[in-house]
Amino acid sequence: MKQNNQDEKVQQKKSKKDKFKLYKPRKKKSGEEDAAIQYLQAQYDKINPDAIKTFKDFPLSQKTLKGLKDNNYVTPTEIQRQAIGYALQGKDILGAAKTGSGKTLAFLIPILENLFCKKWTRLDGVGALVISPTRELAYQIYETLRKVGCLHDFSAGLIIGGQNLKFERKRMDQINILICTPGRLLQHMDENPLFDCSHLQILVLDEADRCLDMGFEATMNAIIENLPPERQTLLFSATQTKSVKDLARLSLSFPTYVAPHEQAETVTPEFLQQSYIVCEIDEKIGILWSFIRNHLKQKVLVFMATCKQVKYTYDLFCKLRPGISLLALYGTLHQEKREKIYNEFCRKSNVVLFATDLASRGLDFPRVNWVIQLDCPEDVETYIHRAGRTARGVFGKGEGLLMLLPHEEKIVEDLRKNKIPINKIAVDPSKVVAPQRKIEGLLSDNTELKQTAQRAFVSYLKSVFLMKNKEIFNVQLLDTDAYARSLGLIVPPRIRFLHKYQKSNIPIKTSEDVDNVSVLSKLKERAEEDNRTDQSSGDDENVIPVENKNKKLTKELPKFDFHNDADSEEDDFLQVKKTIVDVNDPIVEEEEKQTSKKKKKPLTKAAVAKKLLKKKIKVNTKLKFSEDGEAIEDEKRDVKSELAKQFINENVGGIDIEKAKEVLREEDKFDKIRFREKVKAKHKEQKRKLKNKKKEEAEEKDEFGSQSDSDGPDLSWLPDPDKVYGKKDSGDESSDRSDTEHNSSASDDESEEKYHRPSKHKLVQSKGIPQDSVAPRKKKKLEDISASLSIQEAEALAMQLLTQH
Numbered sequence: 035m036k037q038n039n040q041d042e043k044v045q046q047k048k049s050k051k052d053k054f055k056l057y058k059p060r061k062k063k064s065g066e067e068d069a070a071i072q073y074l075q076a077q078y079d080k081i082n083p084d085a086i087k088t089f090k091d092f093p094l095s096q097k098t099l100k101g102l103k104d105n106n107y108v109t110p111t112e113i114q115r116q117a118i119g120y121a122l123q124g125k126d127i128l129g130a131a132k133t134g135s136g137k138t139l140a141f142l143i144p145i146l147e148n149l150f151c152k153k154w155t156r157l158d159g160v161g162a163l164v165i166s167p168t169r170e171l172a173y174q175i176y177e178t179l180r181k182v183g184c185l186h187d188f189s190a191g192l193i194i195g196g197q198n199l200k201f202e203r204k205r206m207d208q209i210n211i212l213i214c215t216p217g218r219l220l221q222h223m224d225e226n227p228l229f230d231c232s233h234l235q236i237l238v239l240d241e242a243d244r245c246l247d248m249g250f251e252a253t254m255n256a257i258i259e260n261l262p263p264e265r266q267t268l269l270f271s272a273t274q275t276k277s278v279k280d281l282a283r284l285s286l287s288f289p290t291y292v293a294p295h296e297q298a299e300t301v302t303p304e305f306l307q308q309s310y311i312v313c314e315i316d317e318k319i320g321i322l323w324s325f326i327r328n329h330l331k332q333k334v335l336v337f338m339a340t341c342k343q344v345k346y347t348y349d350l351f352c353k354l355r356p357g358i359s360l361l362a363l364y365g366t367l368h369q370e371k372r373e374k375i376y377n378e379f380c381r382k383s384n385v386v387l388f389a390t391d392l393a394s395r396g397l398d399f400p401r402v403n404w405v406i407q408l409d410c411p412e413d414v415e416t417y418i419h420r421a422g423r424t425a426r427g428v429f430g431k432g433e434g435l436l437m438l439l440p441h442e443e444k445i446v447e448d449l450r451k452n453k454i455p456i457n458k459i460a461v462d463p464s465k466v467v468a469p470q471r472k473i474e475g476l477l478s479d480n481t482e483l484k485q486t487a488q489r490a491f492v493s494y495l496k497s498v499f500l501m502k503n504k505e506i507f508n509v510q511l512l513d514t515d516a517y518a519r520s521l522g523l524i525v526p527p528r529i530r531f532l533h534k535y536q537k538s539n540i541p542i543k544t545s546e547d548v549d550n551v552s553v554l555s556k557l558k559e560r561a562e563e564d565n566r567t568d569q570s571s572g573d574d575e576n577v578i579p580v581e582n583k584n585k586k587l588t589k590e591l592p593k594f595d596f597h598n599d600a601d602s603e604e605d606d607f608l609q610v611k612k613t614i615v616d617v618n619d620p621i622v623e624e625e626e627k628q629t630s631k632k633k634k635k636p637l638t639k640a641a642v643a644k645k646l647l648k649k650k651i652k653v654n655t656k657l658k659f660s661e662d663g664e665a666i667e668d669e670k671r672d673v674k675s676e677l678a679k680q681f682i683n684e685n686v687g688g689i690d691i692e693k694a695k696e697v698l699r700e701e702d703k704f705d706k707i708r709f710r711e712k713v714k715a716k717h718k719e720q721k722r723k724l725k726n727k728k729k730e731e732a733e734e735k736d737e738f739g740s741q742s743d744s745d746g747p748d749l750s751w752l753p754d755p756d757k758v759y760g761k762k763d764s765g766d767e768s769s770d771r772s773d774t775e776h777n778s779s780a781s782d783d784e785s786e787e788k789y790h791r792p793s794k795h796k797l798v799q800s801k802g803i804p805q806d807s808v809a810p811r812k813k814k815k816l817e818d819i820s821a822s823l824s825i826q827e828a829e830a831l832a833m834q835l836l837t838q839h
């Protein structure tokens with residue numbers, strides 16, 4: 035015990051010493067940290083971007099510098115050199131730089147430094163917010179932050195759709211740096227009491243132009259409303275928005291515009307080789323197939339217009355087995371699958387990824403050799419982002435191929451005007467091998483694949499139809515039959531929306547026909563309306579939302595499931611930016627009416643039943659026919675009980691359940707009686723049939739016995755009874771002569787009555803005669819005969835036999 039007490043005392047002393055030790059350096063460290071922060075902050079105003087050679091030249095904390103060095107980031111890129119300084123000074127920034135130029139670090143480094151200098155702790159809540167248009171991009175930013183900021187003590191959180199909301203909810207109050215997609219962020223803002231961003235210091239919008247796009251206006255507006263106005267805001271994109279309206283929404287009055295590549299000759303990466311080909315719509319699949327077959331040792335990314343096209347091309351090519359790994363990434367996939375595919379494409383080097391524009395922005399897939407744009411991009415910005423998935427980073431190289439239909443070639447002018455160097459090339463037809471027969475064969479065997487092809491066909495045409503730029507995207511110029519055939523569809527699927535338009539003879543308007551100013555005001559109004567009513571635009575591709583106010587000129591089509599069909603938040607980002615349709619279009623009006631009707635009240639089964647009852651419509655009446663073919667009228671009315679008759683005659687509207695039950699009980703009694711009678715009759719009938727059958731069988735056996743000479747008793751040896759007893763009635767003889775046959779048969783009958791012979795079966799089974807005692811055949815015959823005769827006859831027969839012998 036003593037020893038124990040001593041040990042305890044020693045330990046207590048030790049722990050006191052340790053505490054003291056821990057406390058002291060910490061105090062010292064904290065003091066050092068304060069001094070370091072003060073020093074760093076004092077340097078911010080002196081930052082000269084031109085003098086920056088390495089990250090060390092920036093006044094950055096040791097933790098950040100070490101994090102950068104550990105990840106091989108030594109020399110800042112142009113955008114980093116120019117933006118980081120302003121961001122550290124606390125200015126709002128509009129950052130625009132080429133794809134793959136390192137914009138992510140240009141905003142992550144200022145975030146880390148900002149919170150470090152403010153000595154942000156877990157208890158301070160959310161200090162920085164990064165909003166990204168897609169889950170994949172958010173995930174990528176989060177991963178970069180984890181690597182570079184690993185030595186800092188901040189907590190970071192990735193808040194994206196498709197994850198466990200409950201799990202996120204509990205941890206929201208502990209997150210300092212939040213990387214998120216807009217939809218999920220708004221969900222937390224609305225529903226999670228633990229989410230508090232009232233102390234937010236810095237807001238970043240990556241791919242800012244996309245975040246502020248029309249398709250997502252309402253969500254972003256709601257988010258911005260919830261954020262404190264005194265904050266620093268950084269906007270980054272390769273295709274930056276300069277719209278005053280957008281900036282005003284974010285309360286940016288005088289942001290610093292940082293665009294290091296503005297004076298550059300090209301807006302796309304320096305080492306990106308860009309070319310385009312012009313082909314017919316039905317040649318696309320064959321060219322793509324041949325391209326893949328000729329690039330089996332490369333990493334290829336193929337962009338298509340819609341999810342359904344991606345799905346079909348992937349399914350089809352997998353079945354055709356090109357000899358290289360295939361992957362597909364699109365919005366309707368489950369989140370886990372999306373993550374898996376994203377990681378797989380990052381990891382592999384010989385692989386083809388089919389994707390929608392979900393993968394076009396910000397994703398940093400390493401070492402992509404080729405980017406193929408199978409369908410014409412929506413606009414120049416989309417082209418830049420898609421092409422920018424290759425030739426990334428400081429010395430990145432890559433090639434881009436754009437496939438255009440003859441009438442889409444006009445986009446090349448726009449591309450060139452926007453400083454995109456692109457050359458036309460031709461495809462060597464001898465190298466194109468279209469597996470047309472194989473495709474058709476596969477589709478004829480596989481209904482599911484055929485349906486996928488049909489959906490891909492319609493979705494592509496719809497995407498073209500909904501595009502804003504009608505100079506380039508004109509669905510009426512497409513050879514739809516040839517396109518269907520190229521997909522393996524011998525019969526082209528019906529294109530309802532197009533037929534409606536063709537029937538109405540309304541030319542599809544070009545964007546130039548429309549007064550853009552009024553369109554914008556219209557859209558703005560609509561966004562406000564959306565905010566008020568909190569109505570989400572439907573997922574249904576065919577439903578056109580109703581615009582109630584001011585239907586003068588134009589209106590926006592619904593958010594069409596173009597790049598994404600899923601209900602994920604980023605899907606809204608990835609939709610057609612806007613499409614203009616004449617409001618006076620009768621089809622639109624008709625659809626509006628239908629939609630508004632539909633929206634008024636959902637039609638339930640009960641409502642339908644009520645309506646039918648009201649209108650006295652009889653549905654599903656069943657008419658029964660008797661065996662003679664006569665209709666049995668109103669079988670149900672054939673009731674027996676007085677109560678039921680009374681019930682029917684009363685004919686009161688509605689249903690009195692209690693009374694109906696009572697009536698049923700009464701009717702049940704009669705039903706039971708009827709049933710019993712039926713069963714009895716059935717049994718009777720069965721018995722009768724059985725009896726008849728037995729009788730027939732017996733008769734058959736008798737007949738058989740008389741006909742058989744071999745087995746039946748042979749009576750030919752018997753003396754003629756007439757000779758023995760004399761003629762019974764001689765008078766009968768003459769009368770019988772004329773009808774011998776009849777008489778003989780009559781005598782047969784008589785003899786049959788007299789000498790009834792048991793059936794053969796009975797003979798064999800005759801009981802009481804042991805088998806060994808069976809007499810020889812003759813003896814047995816005698817026995818049998820004697821058994822069948824009357825006593826007197828048997829005696830007479832015996833006497834005769836005795837006298838003969």
Ligand SMILES: Nc1ncnc2c1ncn2[C@@H]1O[C@H](COP(=O)(O)OP(=O)(O)OP(=O)(O)O)[C@@H](O)[C@H]1O
Nearest residue numbers: 107109110111133134135136137138272396398427
């Ligand atoms: N200073 C640097 N030194 C070396 N590599 C860098 C540096 N900064 C960024 N990179 C690398 O460059 C690549 C592209 O960076 P990032 O994804 O940030 O580009 P981006 O400008 O955001 O592209 P996008 O416009 O397509 O979103 C990444 O692989 C990243 O690791």
